[in-house]
Amino acid sequence: MSTTTATRPALSRRRRGTLSTPFAGRLGGNQEFTLDRSDPDNEELLKKMPDAAPNLTLREAFEFGGFRELGLYKASLIEFVGSMIFVYASAWNSLSPDIPPPPPSNTLGPFNRVYFIGPLVANTINAILLALLIFSFGAISGAHFNPLITIGTFFARLTTFPRLVLYMSAQISGAALAGLLLRASANTRDFKCGGCYLFTEQGTPVSSAFTIEVVSEILLLFLAFGVGLDPRQREVFGPSLGPIFVGLAVGSIALLTAYTLPGFGGAGLNAARCFGVFVGSRFPGWHWVHWVAPFVAGIFHGLVYFLVPPGEPIRSDTDMIGRIGEKVERQDRDDGQHTV
Numbered sequence: 001m002s003t004t005t006a007t008r009p010a011l012s013r014r015r016r017g018t019l020s021t022p023f024a025g026r027l028g029g030n031q032e033f034t035l036d037r038s039d040p041d042n043e044e045l046l047k048k049m050p051d052a053a054p055n056l057t058l059r060e061a062f063e064f065g066g067f068r069e070l071g072l073y074k075a076s077l078i079e080f081v082g083s084m085i086f087v088y089a090s091a092w093n094s095l096s097p098d099i100p101p102p103p104p105s106n107t108l109g110p111f112n113r114v115y116f117i118g119p120l121v122a123n124t125i126n127a128i129l130l131a132l133l134i135f136s137f138g139a140i141s142g143a144h145f146n147p148l149i150t151i152g153t154f155f156a157r158l159t160t161f162p163r164l165v166l167y168m169s170a171q172i173s174g175a176a177l178a179g180l181l182l183r184a185s186a187n188t189r190d191f192k193c194g195g196c197y198l199f200t201e202q203g204t205p206v207s208s209a210f211t212i213e214v215v216s217e218i219l220l221l222f223l224a225f226g227v228g229l230d231p232r233q234r235e236v237f238g239p240s241l242g243p244i245f246v247g248l249a250v251g252s253i254a255l256l257t258a259y260t261l262p263g264f265g266g267a268g269l270n271a272a273r274c275f276g277v278f279v280g281s282r283f284p285g286w287h288w289v290h291w292v293a294p295f296v297a298g299i300f301h302g303l304v305y306f307l308v309p310p311g312e313p314i315r316s317d318t319d320m321i322g323r324i325g326e327k328v329e330r331q332d333r334d335d336g337q338h339t340v
Contacts, residue, residue, distance in 0.1 A: 019139065020033040020138075020139040021033070021071070021075070021139065021140060021141075022034055022035050022045070022049070022052035022053075023049075023051060023052060023075075023141075023142045024051050024052065024053055024054040024056075024153075024158040024159075025051060025142050025144070025149075025150075025153035025156075025158035025159040025163075025229070026138055026139075026142035026143070026229075026239075027134055027138060027142055027143050027144055027149055027224065027228050027229065027242075027243070027246060028134045028135075028138055028143065028228040028239055028242035028243035028245075028246050029138060029142070029228070029229075029239045029242060030228060030229060030230055030231060030232075030233045030234040030238055030239055030242050031054055031229065031230075031231040031234065032231075032234045032238055032239050033139075033239070034052060034053050034054060035052045035053045036053070037053045037055075047065075048065070048066075048069055049066070049069065049071070049072075049160075050063055050066075050160055051158060051159050051160045051163060054157065054158055054231075055157055055309070056157040056158070056159075056160065060160065061154070061157065061159075061160050061161055062160075062161045063160060063161075063162070064161070064162060065162075066160050066161075066162030066163060067162045067165075067166075069162075072162060072163060072166055073166065074140070075140055075141035075142070075163075075166075075167075076141070076166040076167055076169070076170040077170065078137050078140045078141040079141050079144060079145065079166075079167050079170040079171055079174070080170040080171070080173055080174040081137075081174065082133055082136075082137045082141070082143060082145045082174070083145045083146075083170065083171040083173075083174030083175050083178070083272055084174035084175070084177050084178045084181075085133065085178075086129065086130065086133055086145050086273070087174065087175045087178035087179070087270075087272065087273045087276040087277075088178035088181050088182060088276075089126075089129055090122075090125075090126045090129065090130075090273060091178070091179075091182055091193040091196075091273065091276065091277050091280075092182060092185065092193075093121075093122045093125050093126070094118060094119070094122035094193045094194035094195075095182070095186060095191050095192075095193050096118070096191065096192055096193070097190065097191060097192070098190045098191050098192045098197075098281065100199040100201070100202055100263050101115045101199075101262075101263065102115065103202070103262055104262065111259075115259055116258075116259045118194065119194050119254070119255055119258035119259055119265075119266065120255060122194055123194075123251040123252075123254045123255040123258070124251060126247075126250065126251055126254065127247040127248050127250060127251025127252075128247060129247075130145075130243075130246065130247040130250055130251075131243045131244045131246065131247030131248075132243075132247075133145065134242075134243035134246060134247070135243050138239075138243065141167075143243070144167055144171070145171060145270075145272075146171065146269070146270045146271075146272065146273075147168050147171055147172075147270070147271045147272055147291075147294055148217055148220065148221065148269065148270065148271065148294040148297065148298070149221075149224060150163075150164055150167045150168055150171070151164070151168075151294045151295060151297075151298040152221045152224070152225070152294075152297070152298045152301055152302070153229070154298070154302075155298045155299055155301065155302025155303075155305075156225070156229075156301065156302050156305040156306075157302075157305075157306075158229070168272075171272040172272050172275060174272070174276075175272035175273060175275050175276030175279070176275065176276055176279045177276075178276045178280075179275070179276035179277055179278065179279030179280030179281075180279060180280060181280075182276070182277065182280040182281075183279075183280040183281070186280075189280060189281045189282060190281065191280075191281055192265065192277075192281065193265070193277050194254070194258055194265045194266060195254060195258070195265050195266050195267060195268040195269065195270075195273070195274065196265060196268055196273065196274035196277045196278070196290075197263075197264075197265040198263065198264050198265065198284070198286060199262075199263030199264075200263070201263070202262040202263030202264075203261075203262050203263065204261040204262055204263050204264040206286045206289065208261060208264070209264060209286065209289055210289045210292070210293065212257055212261075212264075212266075212267050213267050213268060213269075213289050213290065213293040214293045214296050214297055216253050216257055216267035216269060217267070217269060217293050217294055217296075217297035218297045218300055218301060219253055220249060220250065220253050220269055220297075221297055221298065221301040222301065223246075223249035223253070224246055224249060224250075225301070225305070225310075227242060227245035227246060227249065228242045228243070228245065228246040230310045231310055232310055250269060253267065253269060254266060254267065254269055268289075268290045271290040271291050271293075271294055274287065274290045275287070275290070
């Protein structure tokens with residue numbers, strides 16, 4: 001292979017013979033498993049699954065023919081199973097009695113009590129668990145397991161409306177079943193878990209919880225897209241490490257918001273997870289926070305993603321690469337040498 005071939009930018013590619021379902025919104029895949037819209041061989045499949053390639057048009061995003069695709073229902077079933085597993089496991093490892101946590105210490109603040117150790121251990125476990133689940137189910141459904149990711153990929157034009165509806169329905173249903181399993185396992189409904197509780201009597205208002213939820217989910221979207229959905233990253237670490245970095249992002253953000261304010265369990269980051277916890281315990285009046293925040297974060301991130309899309313080389317860089325390639329090719333011809 002000549003050196004000129006190595007200098008050409010790979011703008012769109014897909015591995016030949018891959019067994020993975022092509023989906024631009026596959027979390028951790030960094031758009032490695034997508035189709036090339038300019039290839040006529042992909043036209044028929046793109047009509048059935050428009051989000052097999054990124055940058056959907058408005059018409060493609062709202063193509064309701066997706067509701068008739070059996071493959072989309074199979075992927076939704078995986079979202080149901082994955083969401084049930086993740087919600088149950090991630091809630092169970094931080095389950096505690098439904099009473100306010102102890103107030104911070106006057107000397108060490110929140111760092112000398114279970115209120116800090118609990119989130120530290122739980123979010124470390126959850127980061128590992130989420131990464132493993134993404135590895136396990138990503139090839140089938142894209143491994144969202146979170147309405148925030150599905151909403152974020154929809155506004156970033158990586159997911160169609162039918163997939164949005166079916167995935168969110170599956171995630172909520174799976175989480176609800178997990179909540180019932182939590183109640184059966186704990187043999188009570190008087191429990192709370194990290195990221196899904198707020199005791200306003202300890203001084204933290206709902207407005208603060210909403211602000212933290214919105215900012216945390218915006219941060220999570222930028223990190224998840226940066227390490228798990230950016231096509232430029234496939235040239236750095238690709239889908240091999242993407243799921244691990246996504247898990248680290250979720251665990252880090254959950255931890256950094258979990259112990260600062262009194263009586264507040266930190267950002268939920270996953271509306272389906274808290275929904276499932278409340279199905280198993282009781283619904284609070286402020287649960288709307290977990291559902292409004294993902295749409296605010298998704299719209300904001302989608303606007304930035306539209307204005308500064310990834311994967312498009314700067315024009316000057318493209319011209320420079322072309323000039324370098326031409327120079328090397330001329331030199332090879334002049335010298336009569338070719339690299340192999």
